[in-house]
Amino acid sequence: MNLQSITIIFLAILIGIAYLLRVRSYDMYEKEPFFKLLLVMATGGIIAIITSTVFYSFTPVKYNFLDAIIKVGIIEELSKFIALLIVYSFIKKDFNEIVDGLIYITAISLGFAVIENIFYAFSYENHYLILFQRSISAVIGHISFSGYMGIAFYIHKRIRKNYSGILISILIAAIAHGFYDGVLFHKELNFLFIFIFILLIILQFRVLKAALGFSEFREKIVAGLFTETGETHVQYCASCHKDFKNKTLKFHRIETSVCSECGEYAFNEKNVKHLFAYSRPILRIKSFIRRLRKKDIIVYMDDKKTIAYDTRKKILSSDIDSLGEWLEQTNTTDRENLLNKPVIGLILKSIGLRATELKPDTTFKPTIT
Ligand SMILES: [Zn+2]
Numbered sequence: 165m166n167l168q169s170i171t172i173i174f175l176a177i178l179i180g181i182a183y184l185l186r187v188r189s190y191d192m193y194e195k196e197p198f199f200k201l202l203l204v205m206a207t208g209g210i211i212a213i214i215t216s217t218v219f220y221s222f223t224p225v226k227y228n229f230l231d232a233i234i235k236v237g238i239i240e241e242l243s244k245f246i247a248l249l250i251v252y253s254f255i256k257k258d259f260n261e262i263v264d265g266l267i268y269i270t271a272i273s274l275g276f277a278v279i280e281n282i283f284y285a286f287s288y289e290n291h292y293l294i295l296f297q298r299s300i301s302a303v304i305g306h307i308s309f310s311g312y313m314g315i316a317f318y319i320h321k322r323i324r325k326n327y328s329g330i331l332i333s334i335l336i337a338a339i340a341h342g343f344y345d346g347v348l349f350h351k352e353l354n355f356l357f358i359f360i361f362i363l364l365i366i367l368q369f370r371v372l373k374a375a376l377g378f379s380e381f382r383e384k385i386v387a388g389l390f391t392e393t394g395e396t397h398v399q400y401c402a403s404c405h406k407d408f409k410n411k412t413l414k415f416h417r418i419e420t421s422v423c424s425e426c427g428e429y430a431f432n433e434k435n436v437k438h439l440f441a442y443s444r445p446i447l448r449i450k451s452f453i454r455r456l457r458k459k460d461i462i463v464y465m466d467d468k469k470t471i472a473y474d475t476r477k478k479i480l481s482s483d484i485d486s487l488g489e490w491l492e493q494t495n496t497t498d499r500e501n502l503l504n505k506p507v508i509g510l511i512l513k514s515i516g517l518r519a520t521e522l523k524p525d526t527t528f529k530p531t532i533t
Pocket of ligand 1: 401405423424425427
């Protein structure tokens, strides 16, 4: 093997790892061990590539829309699912929240895409260009097809039997994959590619946020979570309508400080976003704030009027316990609302997600492997 071949392989793997780190950063409540994800990416990717190669050897593919769905889509997505079934034996212990299903199948997809990229880079004249192009299109594509299967599989393994959910999730993944390849196979449909690509990414992000909204590792916001950073800062209080200076407190990415006048916790614009991203991951915070701004200068988010939001200064001030309570309750409402949405709600329900489900059922014993 010459130096160029080694460079191509090394680069392809490095790109895969960069994506893996990015994906892991979304797993915010209970991060999966990095080396386990790396192991799943490597072994899962190899298993999925071998499985799909075997399937392909039985059925030649024509480059048309129908084959893109019923052959490429089903073969490659089913292969990833089979890889997940196999790697499950060594991730069992860590497989403990819905988002884990999505994270691990994504690691498998990344492994699959990395190996595929190496083959493509070798078989084209301009190795690096094709590697670079596929690192954007095909790698993100592969990630965006398969998350549904991971969620359905988690439900089956940890919550209740979900054979129909698994079957539907494989079909959804195959159709997503088939549309992606289908519009590339037909020159006259190429212009649709970018729309399909973006739509699949948006859908996958909604699925990710949904999975986070169902996590049982999200902490309820209480005073005890926050620790002092050792710094102080000046902050406006939306309840007292004036500035105060106090110690900076931090939890995860959320920074806040306690108003020296009224004792409420005040969050600035950036940290309102971090707070909601943590506690209400399903909510689309930008449009939520935009709707508030249409109302008044000071808006109360809750019925008890304890959570004040200053729409001009973009500051939220609240008694911390009321805020924590409200965030918990509204996250539950967010889950119900999401499942009632026409497209994404239908997808999530059909792969087995129900609004009331949160905790794994410890008495449930999974039956298939
Ligand atoms: Zn105050």
